[in-house]
Amino acid sequence: MKITLQTELCQLFNIRYPLFLAGMAGGPSTAKLVAAVSNAGGLGTLGAAYMEPSAIREAIHEIRKLTDQPFAVNLFASQASDNNTRIGEAQRELNLMRNTLGIPHASADHVATPDRFEKQLAVLLEEEVPVISTAFGILPEPFMRQAKEAKLLVVTMVTTVNEALQSEQAGCDAIVAQGSEAGGHRGTFDITEHQMGANIGTFALVPQIVDRVSIPVIAAGGIMDGRGLVASLILGAQGVQMGTRFLTAIESGAHEVYKQALLGSTEESTVMTKAFSGRPARGIRNSFIKQWDESGIEPLPFPTQNTVTRDIRNAASRQNNPEYMSLWAGQGTRLLTSGQTAEDIVAETIGQALSICQESKSL
Numbered sequence: 001m002k003i004t005l006q007t008e009l010c011q012l013f014n015i016r017y018p019l020f021l022a023g024m025a026g027g028p029s030t031a032k033l034v035a036a037v038s039n040a041g042g043l044g045t046l047g048a049a050y051m052e053p054s055a056i057r058e059a060i061h062e063i064r065k066l067t068d069q070p071f072a073v074n075l076f077a078s079q080a081s082d083n084n085t086r087i088g089e090a091q092r093e094l095n096l097m098r099n100t101l102g103i104p105h106a107s108a109d110h111v112a113t114p115d116r117f118e119k120q121l122a123v124l125l126e127e128e129v130p131v132i133s134t135a136f137g138i139l140p141e142p143f144m145r146q147a148k149e150a151k152l153l154v155v156t157m158v159t160t161v162n163e164a165l166q167s168e169q170a171g172c173d174a175i176v177a178q179g180s181e182a183g184g185h186r187g188t189f190d191i192t193e194h195q196m197g198a199n200i201g202t203f204a205l206v207p208q209i210v211d212r213v214s215i216p217v218i219a220a221g222g223i224m225d226g227r228g229l230v231a232s233l234i235l236g237a238q239g240v241q242m243g244t245r246f247l248t249a250i251e252s253g254a255h256e257v258y259k260q261a262l263l264g265s266t267e268e269s270t271v272m273t274k275a276f277s278g279r280p281a282r283g284i285r286n287s288f289i290k291q292w293d294e295s296g297i298e299p300l301p302f303p304t305q306n307t308v309t310r311d312i313r314n315a316a317s318r319q320n321n322p323e324y325m326s327l328w329a330g331q332g333t334r335l336l337t338s339g340q341t342a343e344d345i346v347a348e349t350i351g352q353a354l355s356i357c358q359e360s361k362s363l
Helices: 008-013 031-039 053-066 087-101 117-126 143-149 161-170 202-210 226-234 256-263 287-295 304-318 342-361
Strands: 019-021 044-047 071-076 131-135 153-158 174-178 217-220 239-242 270-273 281-284
Touching: 008 174, 019 031, 019 044, 019 342, 031 044, 031 053, 031 071, 031 342, 044 053, 053 071, 053 117, 071 117, 087 287, 087 304, 117 143, 143 153, 153 161, 161 174, 161 202, 174 202, 202 217, 202 226, 226 239, 226 342, 270 287, 287 304
Parallel strands: 019 239, 044 071, 071 131, 131 153, 153 174, 174 217, 217 239
Antiparallel strands: 270 281
């Protein structure tokens, strides 16, 4: 079997290497990190789901100052409204954590999370971002049509074959097949059907999707180096998406104690939890997750749980306390390194993959 790194994905997205940076919302994917990955030959992605529209525009302008290469912006394709029916119960438990951190109790018994999705998307269309990527669902009409008319590429993260088929039918140019090993939020469209997200392993998911769609498939979940890249290509993927691997990069916006927690973790450290946001996500188990689990309280739905826990996460960040931060991470953290630039990581990954390809030719 001939393995090549010059896949159809590279031609379609006008990139040198079949490697995407995951859109990590909440701060890790800085403009510098996005641009560095794009400059190194991959596709950098700005995780913009929690950003104000004006901040997204500023970040896009900053990225364009740092690179003339293609890049993507990722949003949550979800317009879920707040559910305040059990907020008192949740706040009582969260107030115990606020006591630990020495911050004020929450006084509000009603939460109103801003719904920025359409305004965020309008910025991406106005700025003609080369690639729009989504999680939690497909770019809705008429936005998909507008993106197509502007000749923008659209990518959706999926966790099942059915989601992949829906995405192709809707007009997506490529799909990210997110295996259960992946860090951060599960991209599952409907968590009423899959309460903790559809958790199919990367190596099981990728070939099943590849066999059923005609658009390029990008493998994600536990891929940390050139070995994972080549393995994904053998399974039929045309590229990979890596998130956790770049969290400890010099350009990453991850908090320093977050980086240290990652470097000190193992394949046994992470769990799937709804405690921080109300949506299933993989992260390092810490005091916040343990305390919430022991309370026996069902997390509020997304985005309400995310909104009511924000002050705790922010305070923990200010206090350099990783026990109450959301430490999103995949299962391959023993493969993380410290002190590398994003360019180093891309070069190392591609170099290792090329070596494996060369070795395979001599077998």
